[in-house]
Amino acid sequence: MSDPAGREGLTVVGVRHHSPACAGLVRRTIERLRPAFVLIEGPADFNPSLGDLALDHALPVAIFSFRADAQGSVASYSPFCAFSPEWQALVSGRAAGAETRFCDLPAWDPAFGERRNRYADPHGARAEAAERALAAALGAEDQDALWDALAEAAPEAELPARLARYFDLLRPPGTDDPAEEARERFMAAHAAHALREAGGRPVVLVCGGWHADAIRRYAGEADGTRPEPAEPEAGMRAGSFVVPTSYPRLDRFSGYSAGMPSPGYYERVAADGFAAAADWAFDAISAALRGAGQVVSTADRIAWAVHAEGLARLRAHPAVLRADLIDGALANLVKDALDGPPAWSASAAVPGHPALLAMLRALSGTREGRLAPGTRQPPLVADVEERLRAAGLAPGPARHRLALDWAEPGDRPRAHLLHQLLILGLPGVSRSEGPDLAEPGLPREHFVLAPHPHWLGALIEASQWGGTLSMAATARLAARVEAAPDSLAVLAGALSEALFSGLAIEGALLAALDRGLAGAHDPAELGAAGRRIVRLHRFGTAFGEAARPALARLCLSLVARALGLVEAIADPRAGLDALDLLIACRDLFRDGADARPELASLRPPFVAMLGRRLADPQAPPALAGAALGFLVACGEAGAGPEALRRLRRFGLPDRLGDCLAGLFALAREEIADEATLASVEGLVAAWGDDDFLRALPSLRMAFAWFPPRERERIAVAILRRSGAGEARAEAEGLAWMRQRADPLDQAEALAREARVAARLARYGLT
């Protein structure tokens, strides 16, 4: 069966990736022809390592290819499961004694582009229109249903003709696809070369059906020299390794773009046929829905089975296919209105109902791939394992918790190592406790290390970032900064992670942060980043002698910017947003006694500026409160009667809450004494009920700055002052703290009751 359009002896089998029917066709073709060469669409640079794929892996696995240079790194996958045509070509080719080769461009080749999945179907608008028209004509709902009816359920003898017709419709014979031409010519050149080598024996080439016709044509034009993949450009790291993958990742509803639908289901189709696969699907979906607490009664299952069978007959399917199954489930198991059109086709992002999502998850199966021992691995794997062993952290069979104290000289490098693993996002490593808010002294941290099934796969994939752990972690951080060069949060986060990981601080990162701080306009963003930086600064020398001056310089920029920004804040909302910023500055001025002299020289203007804001009648109450708190906390103003006098100026219902929020945020410890509380109580007591309800949300926000234990203490104090006995005050205070109903709801109820009473009074009904 040589192709008429191409060269004598060459058989191009155009397939749909991940199609069980195509896998069968490939196997039968190779068994019949017993070719000298089997060429497969796959990365040609992997050919020297083809032995890796012949090992005894548990499928699914993927070839993971990456290229990385100074600009960043790009990864792509060529996934295989047992019923992939490409995998069948490898297995049957080896069994038939043929030489198997990958014949597609390496992933680093510029012509390969940015695609994530080598086996994603290339499609243009024209092909989609053709597919839609075909689906409409054949009465199929979407392209997956169309493909099932057309190819998966086709009798073996009819399959090649149907495939040819289908692919001709998608891409008319004789047309070129500029986006794919380089790949197609490369595969065709491989075919021509193999033909010359084969000495008259047949050659089989397995590729996506989209390319088949073009490859046949181009093979006729190729001269038969062996095409060599271009070497990666200088300075580019590139590699291809086998990684384990899993069915959920392959499924296009949860995995990467243009995967395949329901791999778990199609595995059964490939192994046992549609009837057995349908039985499996009935069980899997029922179990999934029942597991989620949904009722799937026996009567439901009977109705569902009958419905699916009815749909299959109506649609003239030879067996119950996937679309019949899910349609039947939709009609019989979902007793709700859907939020969106039900969708399990490629184009849909989300199915219209949680039950549908659960069904699709059930059909995708849970199979996890595993690599055979001895599979070639990238240097990063060895590097990480060696470092973990050297640090005494080699993952054992069980999870273990690890407490690290930065004051211990031995713990610091171990913390660095674990932080670097965290940067790479490796599964099984997590930081369960560690400093989050400002605290003086050296950090103490807790980590959890646990064996994770995806550990190795993730580690191999992380090798796209570098060959050693520190290199990979540095590159990963750089990529994160690259992606959001203007975000203070990302920059400050990267700085923090770099310091905790013991990585060298890049000058560019510091410069970007410095620029970001100096140009910040949003007090909330500046405040969040500022608190982080001040916290790092307060750890002192934990991060090494070099980090200290750099952090001090950043703190200086922060204060300089805060000086200008806080002066200009006029909007009440922005006043609340500025609290974090003022807290950062407070920490710096209050505790940073050892800081550089430049900081000390900024203190007088900063204090003067806050004094002006406090005296300014137009200043947002939160900002004025915070200014007062700052001055008290830093010892520039007294906490006693003078502060209370200032506070009374904000005694109106729409101002007090915000003002207290600012005050408590900055000087909770210094100012929250009996006198302050009594003064606040006095102010509140003067309001009417309406006023109180209006002020309640902001008052609650203000007292949220107190930890629960202190709030309870305040409650007891209030009760005591209102005349309750000691024991009663304790008990009621506890009850206040343990309220089930949201106080705001209670307030709403009170307000409504008041309205009802007022209305009743109006009609004389009281």
Place this chain on the structure above:
Amino acid sequence: MAKAARARSEGEMRQRPPAEVVHAEELARLRAEDTAPRPPGWQLSLQGVKRFICGAAPGEAKVVCAPALVERAMVTLATSRALLLIGEPGTAKSLLSELLAAAISGSSTLTIQGGASLTEDQIRYGWNYALLVAEGPSERALVPGALHRGMREGRIVRFEEITRCPLEVQDSLLSVLSDRVMAVPELTGEAGMVYAREGFNLIATANTRDRGVNEMSAALKRRFGFETVFPIADAAAERELVRREAGLLLARSGVPHSPDPDVLDLLVTCFRELREAVDAEGTGLEKLSAVMSTAEAVSVAHAIGVKAHFLRGDAGRPEDLVACLAGTAAKDDAEDLARLRRYLDQRVAGRKGEGWRELYAARHLLTPQ
């Protein structure tokens, strides 16, 4: 054929003839040509019903919805369960149920209109009280309700807005749907038990804006297959549908020309943007609480055509659209009017094209009606 023609001419006199009258010829032809096996009691095979509803070619569909929905609905009706069509108001649920009933049973008139005042007698059976008093309970004195007739004659019964009925009335369907039998305890002998003939089934509709199906008892839910009907996804299909339906309504109202295509275009675009709360560039909009359904668009197009023809003698102008939008959108929420005003002020303002400019210029007409 003569019968069909007579039926049609009678139909032309009626304000809104039922589907089996409007499509009498097509149904007769389909029945004659249909060779596929038919479920017991059905006048057409499933393929025939699908062809009737979805048309033989794309663009001939009588109701714009996913073919798979029609397939699932038919299979539900052909197996043991009743069908519940659920969706926003104006998504052609009732039309779909009418077409299904007309195709399957040849008549769509056994209809129960759900409502708060519906009682069990109205759906099962009642009595002619004069006869009842004179003769005692007898078959002659019994006044069969739609459900009684549907069971006895083996026809599809339609239950509109089922969720608007009191729950106890809904639950009176339970025994009928599971045992397919209705007891008439007043009568003795065979007449005391009405067994459903083959071909009997129930199509209910419910809209999500009213009480929804949440209050429906689990026992009753179990006896229904649910199908959600969605607004038309394809803009061109919706425009075409509005054009066709509004044209028919206008012709019936004595307006000789079809709606102005530019105004229609504006109308459908506005409705789609307000319904999906996304404009053509993909920017989010405020969502109206009013239902901007296709059916509503048809009636707005109809209203514009009638107003323009009889009051001014033209085919409609964008400013008419503004006035009608106010009536449609501000039905149950005054805030909708403000949202609509912001839509006109902010979104329509910068758009190119004569129609959009006129629409914008007429925004002052947006007043409560």
